[in-house]
Amino acid sequence: MKKKILVIDDDLNIRDYLVSLFNDNGYEAYIAGDVKEGIKEAQKIKPDLITLDIEMPGEWGPRFYRQLSQDPELKNIPVIVISGLSGHQYAVVKAVASLTKPFDRAELLKIVKETLN
């Protein structure tokens, strides 16, 4: 069965990019445009991995991460932070990896592969 990855980013173009990238590489990608939608989607699909943007309008990534940690069913899902803000990724301390935009495609796929195995 294909591993499920949830992509949370407010930028439609970047969501499209990540979805294509993951789908092309044998994963099943899902999307959410903000924190609220992200939690709902995570509860619904129970992804194996989440990629998270830090700065989104309204609420920002670390809050999503806190909500995720408080949910017993979701708290063990690994999170990869993909953000344009350098430094701020430390706001999500338990992230398996932090990538700065524009990220290296091969590096992202490598981290995803390692995390999911």
Place this chain on the structure above:
Amino acid sequence: MTKQLLFIDSDEDHAGALKTYIERKLYDVTCVSTFDAAKDFLDKTSPDIILVDPFISDEMVSCLETVKKANPFIQIIVLVQKDKLDAAMDIFGSNVIHYIEMPINSKMLDFALNAAKKNISMNRKIDRYSERLSELHGTQDLLNQLFEKVPCYISVQDRNFRITAANRKFRQHFGNQVGGHCYEIYKHRTSKCHDCPVAETFRDGESHSTEEIVTSKFGKQYNVLTRTAPIRNEKGEITQVMEMSTNITQIRQLQDHLVSLGLMLGSMSHGVKGMLTALDGGVYQLETGLAKKDDERVLKASGQIKTMADKIKHMVLEILYYAKSRELQYEKMTVTTLADNVISTVKSKAEKHAVKFDVTIPKDLGEIDVDPKWMEASLVNFLENAVDACMSDRDKTDHRITFQVSKNSKNQICFTITDNGIGMDTETKNKMFTLFFTSKGSQGTGLGLFIAHRVVKYHGGTVDVESELGKGSQFYICIPFQKPKTNKNVEFPMEDH
């Protein structure tokens, strides 16, 4: 201090006896018996007291008058025979401290000497006072000159922040505003400023400094560096505070020019990173689409790449426009096209944030000379600002922006942008076109309206603003149909002086 006394008496025996008596009273006494000896002595020395029989010689009277004239502080005691007393009084009048009849009564002499002594010390005091007074006048004059001529704004304020004195430069730029509130005059505010350094000095008696943007009576903004100092009364209580503000506008502008590019790149870096990632994504989609022969993906990818390239171009141009001197590139275009282009850019942003967008553009407004790139960017900036003002407003549920285009009586084309957003207080309104001033906190760079305003200005146009806090704002942007005769070389960000 021993007083010097000259005793002029023709009777040497009498003089000798009196000398002994007077010396006991601690006077330094010199006796002379002739007019010539007296004159000799007076030519060389100026005694404190002269004890004299003026009638020992015909010349004595005029000699004494000359001496008294040259040194009015010399105390003269006249010794005369009873029958000559009246004559002596007629001659000397009040120029003499005392008249003593001969033969001398010692009590009378003591009395006369004491009176002379008192007079001397009084005169010395008066002398010292007048000396100090003239010194004080001199110092006051100097201070006054310094206060008046010093090339910064100086005001003295009481506890209610009312100005009690102001120097010339202050009066020149802010009017003769003695009695007015500092915050009204400097900032056109209705209440005290937050973090007022004058209030701080009244509180702790220390000097405080801040950097402020103030507005002159001519509506010009200045960056000033302000320092305060307490003014205390004799008891040491702070009664007033002096505020000295140095105009650092030019220094700020230079500094701003140097750091601005770095700052702007910093603030834009997040956006740039997002754009580059999306561009990466577009390239990826294009490559994989071509490999998979997936036309739909290729089409979508090329659209995405085009959008991102445009966005990046726009941002880079903004940086270049800001950083470099550049001549406006005029083109003829119809007003309708200009307005349509602007609307199509802003409409989606307004709709995304549930802001209603009403547009009124009459047909046949004709053609206008503009630099389309920058005039469009400028108008978009004004409109986006209106959207931001609506988004920041939490009091009203319905938000609306109207965009009207019309001709005015000066044959100019006018764009009127009205919003019912948060509006501005007078202070914000005054400063909104100042470089790096932003009311949006970390969300703003303080560049947008600065550039937008400049663009209109260099097209020979004007921007007028009406605004009320909590109610909304109205911007009237008017530009002439034809380009101004002198096509200015636009230099940013230097202010024109």
